[in-house]
Amino acid sequence: MTYRKAEQGAPRKRIRRALGTGLLAATALAPITAGANAQSMPLWWNWSEITGLSADGSRYVGRAFIEAVSEERGILGRDADGTTVVLEPYVGRTSYVTAINRSGTAVAGHAPNADGFSQAFRWTEQGGYEYLGVLLPSSATARSHANGISGDGRRVVGASYAQGSTRPFVWIEGSTEGVLDNEQMYALPRLTGGTNGEAYGISDDGRFAVGYSEGDATTGVAVRWTLDGLGSGGVANVQPLGSLESSVGGNSRAYGVSADGRVVVGYSTDAVGMGSHRAFRWVEGSTTGVADNVQMHDLGTLGGRDSNANAVSRDGNTVVGEARDASEEWHAFRWTEATGMESVEAWLVRHGVQVGPDRYERATAVSDDGNVVAGAMVVHDGSNNGQRAFIARVGGAGSGVMDVAQYNSTLLSTTSVAQAGEYLTWLPMNGAHHRPLMAGASLAGGACAWATGDLGYHSASGTGVALAEVGACADLFDGAVRAGVGVGKSHSWQALALGGSADLGGQYAIGEIDWKPADVPLLLSVTGMVGGWSADIARAYTNGAATDVSRGRTAVDSTALRLRAEWVDAARFGRTSLNPWASIGTGRVVRHGYVETGGAFPARFDAQTLYTTEARLGLTAVTQISAATTLSTTIEVAQRWGTNPTATGNVIGLFGFGMGGGDSSNFWARAGVDVDHKLTNSLAVSGSLHAATGGRDATVSGSLGLRASF
Numbered sequence: 001m002t003y004r005k006a007e008q009g010a011p012r013k014r015i016r017r018a019l020g021t022g023l024l025a026a027t028a029l030a031p032i033t034a035g036a037n038a039q040s041m042p043l044w045w046n047w048s049e050i051t052g053l054s055a056d057g058s059r060y061v062g063r064a065f066i067e068a069v070s071e072e073r074g075i076l077g078r079d080a081d082g083t084t085v086v087l088e089p090y091v092g093r094t095s096y097v098t099a100i101n102r103s104g105t106a107v108a109g110h111a112p113n114a115d116g117f118s119q120a121f122r123w124t125e126q127g128g129y130e131y132l133g134v135l136l137p138s139s140a141t142a143r144s145h146a147n148g149i150s151g152d153g154r155r156v157v158g159a160s161y162a163q164g165s166t167r168p169f170v171w172i173e174g175s176t177e178g179v180l181d182n183e184q185m186y187a188l189p190r191l192t193g194g195t196n197g198e199a200y201g202i203s204d205d206g207r208f209a210v211g212y213s214e215g216d217a218t219t220g221v222a223v224r225w226t227l228d229g230l231g232s233g234g235v236a237n238v239q240p241l242g243s244l245e246s247s248v249g250g251n252s253r254a255y256g257v258s259a260d261g262r263v264v265v266g267y268s269t270d271a272v273g274m275g276s277h278r279a280f281r282w283v284e285g286s287t288t289g290v291a292d293n294v295q296m297h298d299l300g301t302l303g304g305r306d307s308n309a310n311a312v313s314r315d316g317n318t319v320v321g322e323a324r325d326a327s328e329e330w331h332a333f334r335w336t337e338a339t340g341m342e343s344v345e346a347w348l349v350r351h352g353v354q355v356g357p358d359r360y361e362r363a364t365a366v367s368d369d370g371n372v373v374a375g376a377m378v379v380h381d382g383s384n385n386g387q388r389a390f391i392a393r394v395g396g397a398g399s400g401v402m403d404v405a406q407y408n409s410t411l412l413s414t415t416s417v418a419q420a421g422e423y424l425t426w427l428p429m430n431g432a433h434h435r436p437l438m439a440g441a442s443l444a445g446g447a448c449a450w451a452t453g454d455l456g457y458h459s460a461s462g463t464g465v466a467l468a469e470v471g472a473c474a475d476l477f478d479g480a481v482r483a484g485v486g487v488g489k490s491h492s493w494q495a496l497a498l499g500g501s502a503d504l505g506g507q508y509a510i511g512e513i514d515w516k517p518a519d520v521p522l523l524l525s526v527t528g529m530v531g532g533w534s535a536d537i538a539r540a541y542t543n544g545a546a547t548d549v550s551r552g553r554t555a556v557d558s559t560a561l562r563l564r565a566e567w568v569d570a571a572r573f574g575r576t577s578l579n580p581w582a583s584i585g586t587g588r589v590v591r592h593g594y595v596e597t598g599g600a601f602p603a604r605f606d607a608q609t610l611y612t613t614e615a616r617l618g619l620t621a622v623t624q625i626s627a628a629t630t631l632s633t634t635i636e637v638a639q640r641w642g643t644n645p646t647a648t649g650n651v652i653g654l655f656g657f658g659m660g661g662g663d664s665s666n667f668w669a670r671a672g673v674d675v676d677h678k679l680t681n682s683l684a685v686s687g688s689l690h691a692a693t694g695g696r697d698a699t700v701s702g703s704l705g706l707r708a709s710f
Contacts, residue, residue: 089121089129090114099149099156102204106153110145120146120158120171132171135160137181144169147199150206151259155227157199157209160185168199168211168225175231188225189238191215199225201257204314208261210254213238222254222266222282241282243268247293252280256312256319263316265309268296279309279321279335300341304328307341310364318370320363332363332375344373344392348401348544351394353600355401356380356545360390371395372654377403393600396653400543400600410541411603412659413496415645416461417535418591418610420492420504421556423465425587426614426696427454427490428510428529429562432703434688435620435632435674436525436564437473437484438514443709444681446475450486452705456698463494465698471510482514490531498547500540504556506533516568523566531558539596539603548599560587560612566620576623587612593649603657605649612642614696632674640666640696668695682709 088095088111095111106124113119113131120132134142142162149156154173159166168188172178178185190197190213197213197220207228212220222241230236241264243250252268264282269275279299283289289296301307304324312319319335325343332344339347344360363375377390389404431454449472456465471486492504508531515524533556540549562585571578589610596602618636625631646661672690679685686705692698 087111087123087129089131096145098145098147101149101153102151103153106149108146108149108156108158110158115140117141118143118145120144120156120160122146122149122153122156122171124153132156133182133185134162135167135169135179135182135185135187136162137179139163146171147211148202148209150202151204152206155202155206157188157202157211159198160187166196166198168197168209168213170199170202170209170225170227170230170236172231177231177233186230186236188236189213191221191223191238191240194220196220197223200253200255203257203261204259205261208257210257210264210266212253213240215240215249219251220253221248221250222252222264222268222280224254224257224261224264224282242293242296244270244278244280244290244296244298245292247295254282255310258312258316259314260316263312265312265319265321267308267321270298276305277308279307279319279323279333279341281309281312281316281319281335283316299335302326302331302333302341302343307333309335310362311366313366313370314368318366320366320373320375322362322375329359330361332360332373334363334366334370334373336370344375344401347373347394348392348399351399353392353394353400353543354545358390358403358544360392360401379403391654393654397602398600400548402601403542407541407601408657408659410497410500410539411647411657413500414502414537414539414605415608415647415660416463416494416496416502417504417537417554417556418589418608418645419461420463420465420494420502420535421533421558421589421591422587422610422612422696423456423458423463423698424467424490424492424504424506424508424533424556425529425531425558425560425589426585426612427456427465427467427698428469428486428488428508429527429560429585430697431456431690431701432467432469432488432705433510433512433527434634434672434690436514436523436566437482437512438516438523438525439566439632440676440684440686440707443678443684443707445709446479448473448484448707448709450484450705450707452488452703454701454703456701459699460694461494463492465492466490467508469510473512480516480518483512485509485511490533492533496538496540498540498542500538500549502535502537504533504535506531506556508532508558521568521570523568525564525566526562527564528561529559532556535591537594537596539599541599541601543600548601550596550599550602552594552596552605554594554605555592556589557592558587558589560585562586562614575625576621579620579622581618581620583614583616583618585612585614585616587614591645595652601651601654603649603651605647608646608648610643610645612640612696614638614640628678630676632676633672634674635669635671637667637669638695638697640664666695668693668697670697683707 093112097109099108110118110120122130134144136142139162144160146156146158156171171185176183193216194214199209199211202209209225213223214220224239226237240248242248243252254264254266256265262284267277268280270278281297286295302323303326307323309319309321323333333341335341345355357380359378361378363373365374373392392401432452452469454467467488467490469486469488473484487509494502510529512527537552564583566581569577593607595604616638620634623631644664648658650656670692674688676686689702
C-alpha cells in the first residue's frame with residue numbers, strides 16, 4: 001500500500017488533514033491481521049495524520065499537533081506497550097514523518113537541520129537519526145524531503161530543492177556513486193527538457209520509484225524510474241507513463257505503486273481534452289487500456305467530472321481514491337476489475353451496512369486484500385470542523401464503517417473499568433473505615449461485631465459505588481490493641497456513551513489493627529484489604545447509521561494498605577476535642593485482559609495495572625452532644641500519586657491501539673460529619689456524610705452502620 005502526498009498539481013490541491021488516528025487501521029497487512037499499533041499521546045497532543053504502517057500493522061508513523069506551541073511533530077508508535085517515539089532530530093523543532101518500512105524498524109521524513117533548513121532524514125532503531133542531505137550540497141539554502149522508503153529500509157525517495165528547481169532523488173544506504181559530496185544520494189533523471197520532478201513512492205522491493213517529471217511541456221507527466229543499476233555502476237532509467245491522452249505526454253501524476261512495481265496509480269487529464277482529471281491504473285504489459293495508451297486504464301468517475309487515485313493494494317488489484325458524483329460532490333471510491341468504480345457508501349450498502357447521512361469524501365489507503373478502506377468523511381451536521389477519519393471494512397471480524405474519532409473515544413472509555421476498580425478499592429478504606437475501629441462509640445465488652453453500608457457517587461466519571469460489609473473485632477493486651485476483620489460485597493456502575501455500560505461486582509476482605517499506647521496520646525492503626533470483582537462491559541459505538549455494541553467480561557483484583565496516626569485530644573474546648581491525624585496508603589489494581597464479542601469492530605484489550613500512593617492530613621473535632629450521642633466533624637486534604645489507566649490492545653482484524661496512561665497527581669479536599677449514638681451499653685448506630693472537591697474520593701458519599709459489643 002502507498003500513500004500519496006498532495007501537491008499543487010493535484011486536482012483538488014489540498015493536503016489530507018484531520019484523518020486522525022483512523023488511518024492507522026488502513027493497514028498494509030498481508031493478509032489483514034491483528035497488530036499492536038500502539039500510541040500513548042499526552043492529552044495536549046491532537047492527532048493530525050498517519051502516513052505509513054509496517055507490514056503487520058504493529059508500528060506506524062504520522063504527525064501530531066502540540067497545542068501548547070502550535071507545532072507538529074513526527075511520531076513513531078511501537079508495539080503493544082503504548083509507547084510513542086517523538087521523531088524530532090533537534091528537540092523543539094517541527095518535524096514530519098512520511099513513510100515506514102515493512103518491518104517498522106526504519107522511517108523517513110524531513111525536519112530542520114542545525115541551520116534551520118528542512119532536510120530529509122532516516123531514523124532506524126539501531127542507528128537513530130541520519131540526515132540524508134541534498135542533491136546540491138554547495139547551495140546554502142538547499143532543502144529536501146523524503147516521501148517513501150523501501151521494504152528493507154535501505155532506499156529512500158523524495159525531492160531536493162535548490163536554485164529554483166525541484167529534483168527527484170533516491171538515497172541508497174552504503175552507496176558511493178551518488179552526487180558529489182553526497183555519495184549515497186542519486187539525482188533521478190527527468191524527462192528531456194524538464195526542470196522539475198518529484199518521487200512520491202517506491203516499490204517494496206526497492207526496484208521502482210514513481211512520481212512525476214516535467215518534460216518539454218511544463219505540466220509534468222507520471223513516470224516510473226527503474227533503480228536496479230544504481231549502487232553497482234549503473235544508472236536509473238526514467239519511463240514516462242504518459243496520460244489518458246498520450247502514451248508519452250499529457251498531464252498526469254503517479255502516487256501509488258504495487259509491491260512489485262508493475263501497477264501504478266494516480267490521476268491524468270482525460271482522453272477527450274475536456275480538462276477534467278481521471279483516476280488511472282497503469283499496468284505494465286497491458287494491451288487493454290485506452291486507445292492512445294494501452295497500458296493505462298481510465299477508472300472512470302461516479303457520474304461527475306473528476307476522479308483521482310490515491311493508493312493501491314499490495315497486489316495492485318484494488319484502487320482507492322476520490323471521485324465526483326453527478327451533483328459534483330466528492331465521494332471516496334473503491335475500484336476493482338470485477339466491480340469497477342463504486343463509492344464506498346455503495347460498497348458498504350451492497351454488503352449490508354447502513355451508512356446513514358454522513359458522506360465518505362476521500363479514500364487514502366487500502367489494505368493488502370482490498371477489504372479495508374480508510375479516508376476522510378464529512379459529518380452531515382457539520383460538527384467535525386473540517387474532516388474526520390473513517391475506516392470501512394467488509395468481511396473479517398465484521399462489516400461496517402467507523403467514525404474513528406468517536407470509535408477511539410469508546411476505546412478510551414473502557415479505562416473506566418480499572419478506574420472503578422480503584423474506586424472500589426478505596427471505598428471501604430476511606431468510606432466505611434475512614435475512622436479507626438477505636439474511634440467509634442465506646443462499648444462495654446472485649447469483642448464487637450459490625451455491619452455497615454456505604455454509598456458514593458463520582459461526578460467526574462458518572463460512577464456510582466456501593467458496599468455492604470460485616471465484621472468482628474477483639475480487644476487485646478488489656479485493651480491497648482483492637483484487631484478486626486471484615487468481609488463485604490461491593491458494586492460499581494457507570495453509563496457509557498450511546499447506551500454502553502460498565503458494571504463491576506464482587507467481594508473483598510479487610511483487616512485492621514489499632515494500637516493506643518499507654519500514657520501516650522496517640523492512636524495508631526494499620527488497615528489492609530484485598531478485593532476481586534467481575535466486570536461486565538458493553539461498549540457502544542456508531543457503525544454508519546446504526547449503533548453496535550461489543551461486549552466483554554473480565555476480572556479486576558486489588559490490594560491496599562494504609563498507615564494512620566492520630567493525636568488524641570491535642571486540644572479541648574468544653575465538650576469538643578480536636579484530633580489531628582495523618583495517613584499514608586498504597587494500592588494496586590489489576591484489570592485483566594479480555595476479548596470482546598459482537599458488533600462490527602470488537603477489540604482485544606490488554607491487561608493493565610494501576611498503582612496508587614495516597615497521603616492525607618486531617619483534623620477531626622469530636623463533640624459530646626449527650627451521654628449517648630457524639631458528633632465528629634472532619635476536614636482533610638489529600639494528595640494522590642499514581643498511574644493513569646490505559647487502553648491498549650487491537651481492534652480485531654485491523655489495528656493496534658494504545659491510549660491513556662502516564663503518571664498523575666491529584667490534590668483535593670474533603671469534609672464530613674459522623675454521628676454515633678448508643679442505643680444501649682452494648683449496641684450503637686452510626687451514620688456519616690462526606691463531600692469532596694474532586695480527586696479520587698467520591699464527590700458525595702454516606703454510610704450507615706450498626707455495632708454491637710459482647
